[in-house]
Amino acid sequence: xxxxxxxxxxxxxxxxxxRLSCAAxxxxxxxxxxxxxRQAPGKEREFVVGISWSGRRTNYPDSVKGRFTISRDxxxxxxYLQMNSLKPEDTAVYYCAARYYSDIxxxxxxxxxxxxxxxVTVSS
Numbered sequence: 610x611x612x613x614x615x616x617x618x619x620x621x622x623x624x625x626x627x628r629l630s631c632a633a634x635x636x637x638x639x640x641x642x643x644x645x646x647r648q649a650p651g652k653e654r655e656f657v658v659g660i661s662w663s664g665r666r667t668n669y670p671d672s673v674k675g676r677f678t679i680s681r682d683x684x685x686x687x688x689y690l691q692m693n694s695l696k697p698e699d700t701a702v703y704y705c706a707a708r709y710y711s712d713i714x715x716x717x718x719x720x721x722x723x724x725x726x727x728x729v730t731v732s733s
Contacts, residue, residue, distance in 0.1 A: 642714065702729075
């Protein structure tokens with residue numbers, strides 16, 4: 610059974626940092642693109658960042674560019690999201706996702722496996 614399990618969320622103040630982890634089990638994702646999405650109450654799921662299977666290519670929307678950094682350790686089947694200079698508008702449930710394919714995608718429908726999410730709350 611394939612599982613993606615996120616961890617590292619929590620309550621922080623504006624300007625603080627958090628590091629999310631996504632550990633995959635049940636199969637290897639070393640040849641698959643992966644990504645992070647987030648969803649705030651009453652809003653649609655939003656693309657945060659994607660990473661290619663090799664880690665050499667990433668894609669960040671303007672909302673997080675320069676503050677968030679994705680990385681992956683294929684030997685550990687784990688993806689990380691380093692979030693710096695957090696803002697209250699970053700508050701959301703953060704989801705890890707994996708694709709069947711190796712290239713980055715930014716739409717939720719392009720991803721095939723999802724974690725259960727981890728809550729990130731940024732107070733002002």
